[in-house]
Amino acid sequence: MLLTIDIGNTRIKCAVFENNMILYQDVFLKEEALKKIEKIFNDFPKISNSISSSVGNLDNDCFNLIKNNSDLMVVTPQTKLPFSNKYSTPLTLGIDRIVLMAGAAIQFPNKNCLVIDAGTCITYDFIDDENNYFGGAISPGINLRYNSLHNYTAKLPLLKKELPDFFIGNSTNESIHSGIINGVIHEIEGFASQYFHKYTDLTIILTGGDADFLAKRLKSTIFANSNFLIESLSLLFTYVQTEND
Numbered sequence: 001m002l003l004t005i006d007i008g009n010t011r012i013k014c015a016v017f018e019n020n021m022i023l024y025q026d027v028f029l030k031e032e033a034l035k036k037i038e039k040i041f042n043d044f045p046k047i048s049n050s051i052s053s054s055v056g057n058l059d060n061d062c063f064n065l066i067k068n069n070s071d072l073m074v075v076t077p078q079t080k081l082p083f084s085n086k087y088s089t090p091l092t093l094g095i096d097r098i099v100l101m102a103g104a105a106i107q108f109p110n111k112n113c114l115v116i117d118a119g120t121c122i123t124y125d126f127i128d129d130e131n132n133y134f135g136g137a138i139s140p141g142i143n144l145r146y147n148s149l150h151n152y153t154a155k156l157p158l159l160k161k162e163l164p165d166f167f168i169g170n171s172t173n174e175s176i177h178s179g180i181i182n183g184v185i186h187e188i189e190g191f192a193s194q195y196f197h198k199y200t201d202l203t204i205i206l207t208g209g210d211a212d213f214l215a216k217r218l219k220s221t222i223f224a225n226s227n228f229l230i231e232s233l234s235l236l237f238t239y240v241q242t243e244n245d
Contacts, residue, residue: 001047003070004038004233006096007054009120011209012036015230016044020238025230033062040196041069051075051237053095053229073237075099080243082106082236083131096229097125103132104205106239112199116188117220117229118208120144124191129201139187142210145180161210163217185217192220 006013012033015025024044028036030104041047050070052058066072073079075095083105087093096117104113111127114136117123120143124136140148140241142161150158162177188206196200206215207228216225225231 001042001044001049002234002237003047003050003066004064004230004237005050005052006038006099006229006233007052007058007095009144012058013230014040015227015234016040017234018048018145020234022230030058033058034065037062037065041065049073049237050051053099053233063129075233075236079236080240082239083127083133086132086134088135094123097136098124099232099236100207100229101125101127102236102239103228105131106232106235108203112195112202114192114195114204115190115228116191116204116206116208117187118142118206118210118214119183120186122208126195127220128199141208142180142184142213145183146176149176149180150227161213163213181217185214188214188218189220192222196220 002017004015004017011027011029013027026036028141035115042232047070049205050066051073059213077091077093077098081098081102083101100115101243104115104127109149112129113127115125119140120141122139122141126136127133146159146161156176157242159176161181164174164178164181167178167182169178189236204220204222205228206222206224207226211226213225215222
């Protein structure tokens with residue numbers, strides 16, 4: 001069994017795989033990590049390997065727990081990858097973006113792929129049909145936009161995300177929802193249109209914590225898969241193991 005661990009800015013997503021099938025998954029805050037991961041190892045004693053991607057920090061007790069119970073692979077820019085990295089600053093490329101591109105290269109070999117990860121930030125990453133990764137874009141995620149309007153203005157309230165009923169907001173709250181949610185939707189549609197204009201045979205994958213929320217409103221042909229990153233971790237682990245044999 002394989003334990004995949006995606007360490008985000010605020011939350012951690014874990015999944016247990018057997019033969020590339022998800023047996024269990026959970027999402028929790030960092031402060032819950034030690035108890036949650038300990039329970040996973042207790043519930044699945046056959047876990048022998050683990051793989052981690054990290055954009056945030058995990059305390060030493062958690063890492064020691066994982067290392068003591070499994071053979072841990074930590075994804076780094078030096079990890080053997082199934083694509084050619086053409087990014088001009090490869091050492092600054094986020095590990096989560098690396099993992100997503102690895103998953104795209106393995107699941108959709110020799111295809112033009114745009115992966116949109118709607119999380120704390122919204123990232124856009126492109127790999128071409130020759131498995132070359134060139135880069136993409138980064139913008140604020142939905143919750144960042146709500147927080148920014150509240151923190152950097154004098155009177156705008158902090159709201160929870162909500163799909164607006166109409167694009168013309170007739171109250172302050174409705175105007176905030178319309179501006180943020182419709183703004184994100186138009187942004188994603190705009191990026192998709194740009195890529196489709198240049199690459200007509202394009203596959204687009206939408207993932208991240210807000211993927212399911214946004215997929216309901218997007219008009220473009222987009223595959224929504226909120227598990228794409230943890231699935232990509234499993235695929236990357238198998239790829240590296242095969243390459244090392």
